[in-house]
Amino acid sequence: MTFSTKHNTITKENINEMVITFYTKILKEDGEVAKVFKDKLGDDINNDHWQEHIVILTKFWCMIGLQDTEYQGNPMRAHFDLPLSREKFGEWMVMFFQVIDTLYEPELGIIFKTRAENIASNFMRNLQL
Ligand code: HEM
Numbered sequence: 576m577t578f579s580t581k582h583n584t585i586t587k588e589n590i591n592e593m594v595i596t597f598y599t600k601i602l603k604e605d606g607e608v609a610k611v612f613k614d615k616l617g618d619d620i621n622n623d624h625w626q627e628h629i630v631i632l633t634k635f636w637c638m639i640g641l642q643d644t645e646y647q648g649n650p651m652r653a654h655f656d657l658p659l660s661r662e663k664f665g666e667w668m669v670m671f672f673q674v675i676d677t678l679y680e681p682e683l684g685i686i687f688k689t690r691a692e693n694i695a696s697n698f699m700r701n702l703q704l
Contacts, residue, residue: 583680585640591633593687595620597674598629601667608666611657639690640683654698661704664695 582589601609602620616624635650637643671691675684698704 579680581680582678582683585679585683585686587633587637587641587643589678590636590640591629593674593678594629594632594636596678597671598625598632600670600674604670606666607660607663608670611659611663615657636687640686650694651698651701654702659698659702659704661699664699664704668692668695 598612598620601612602618616622616628619625620629631646631648634643634646635648638646668691672688675687678684679687
């Protein structure tokens with residue numbers, strides 16, 4: 576018999592794991608998305624900028640996955656001055672989906688994937704991409 580090691584509940588701890596896994600992957604794959612992050616936050620995920628980003632993004636995804644109310648930011652505003660494109664959003668989405676599929680059972684993963692797609696569509700529309 577095989578046992579799945581994927582998460583079948585959403586917790587703050589596994590959202591934090593997901594966020595760290597995602598940005599570690601972005602930096603490791605070192606594509607166009609990584610360039611944007613490196614210019615803004617640096618190339619060392621342990622530096623203060625990255626650690627702050629990880630805390631913020633953990634709160635952001637806890638708002639989505641757990642209806643937590645700690646996130647108080649404005650996601651759109653953070654993206655207005657970045658050199659973004661539809662291709663970069665596509666690259667972001669592929670990596671995000673891969674991380675979600677690795678960590679979560681499909682019925683939970685779909686929650687994050689659907690929201691990410693909707694938010695990315697809104698971003699692209701607002702950025703006129
Ligand atoms: C090509 C795609 C993307 C790139 C390159 C990107 C890059 C960035 C960067 C560099 C920051 C930090 C900005 C700063 O600290 O000043 C940021 C913040 C953020 N991003 Fe993205 N992003 C992308 C797509 C997305 C998507 C699709 C989502 C949501 C599903 C998202 C959610 C957020 C959130 C919540 C923040 C924090 C905003 C705040 O400070 O409250 N990003 N992003």
